Amino acid sequence: MILKEFRPHSGKILLFLIFISLSASTILWTLRDHTPPAWDPADHISAAYDYYAALARFDFRGFAYEFFEAPHYYAPMVHLISAMVFLVVGASRLTGILVNLISLAVLMGAVSWMARSLYGQPRSGSSKDAVGSHPGIALTVLPALVCACYHFNAWLMHDAFLDFPLAASVAVSFALLIPRTISRTAGPSFSLAYLSGSACWSNRPLHSFSCCRVFMSLFAS
Numbered sequence: 001m002i003l004k005e006f007r008p009h010s011g012k013i014l015l016f017l018i019f020i021s022l023s024a025s026t027i028l029w030t031l032r033d034h035t036p037p038a039w040d041p042a043d044h045i046s047a048a049y050d051y052y053a054a055l056a057r058f059d060f061r062g063f064a065y066e067f068f069e070a071p072h073y074y075a076p077m078v079h080l081i082s083a084m085v086f087l088v089v090g091a092s093r094l095t096g097i098l099v100n101l102i103s104l105a106v107l108m109g110a111v112s113w114m115a116r117s118l119y120g121q122p123r124s125g126s127s128k129d130a131v132g133s134h135p136g137i138a139l140t141v142l143p144a145l146v147c148a149c150y151h152f153n154a155w156l157m158h159d160a161f162l163d164f165p166l167a168a169s170v171a172v173s174f175a176l177l178i179p180r181t182i183s184r185t186a187g188p189s190f191s192l193a194y195l196s197g198s199a200c201w202s203n204r205p206l207h208s209f210s211c212c213r214v215f216m217s218l219f220a221s
Contacts, residue, residue: 012140015109018144018148019105022157026101037160044074044096044162048079051067051076052086052087054066078162078202093160097158103165104148107153108144108145110171110174112143116140120136147167165202
């Protein structure tokens with residue numbers, strides 16, 4: 001009886017277990033890796049620590065200086081999220097990559113949702129019972145698994161690069177640009193607003209990654 005109740009959600013449960021496995025292996029890798037971080041990850045952790053140090057002292061003037069005036073080369077969103085993590089669990093190399101685990105959950109959820117939205121609907125002329133009222137496990141799990149375990153993403157997940165949160169932002173922007181996910185009136189403007197805002201706050205190349213998809217959505221019937 002219990003298995004029958006959980007069967008419609010088996011794909012999501014398996015996806016969650018895969019996320020736990022990938023997160024655990026990433027944490028174990030980081031704990032066992034004693035090499036110093038490379039230039040970019042060290043710079044990102046340092047920037048996050050600058051925001052965290054001001055917030056931990058309730059130095060809002062210092063935080064405003066770091067946010068508006070200090071010469072940070074990269075956009076602040078990922079650094080601010082890491083600073084919030086530091087406030088909760090402390091600053092370390094391990095907690096510096098926890099933003100990647102948050103991004104992993106977002107990435108897997110967005111890719112899985114897109115696959116189910118685009119390919120999990122009954123075809124015209126087929127009955128709902130014949131197709132099934134729930135998408136298959138493979139459709140729920142495999143696209144997200146391939147995206148997360150692609151060798152470049154799997155490597156980025158272990159270090160404090162901005163590229164893995166950027167991949168999650170691109171996935172969410174693509175999901176928002178799927179026509180059936182949003183209303184015809186407010187949808188496109190909201191999607192483009194999210195796309196532009198997240199690009200400005202996370203990493204500027206997000207615009208170049210998503211521009212083709214934006215044009216496809218604008219000219220889609």
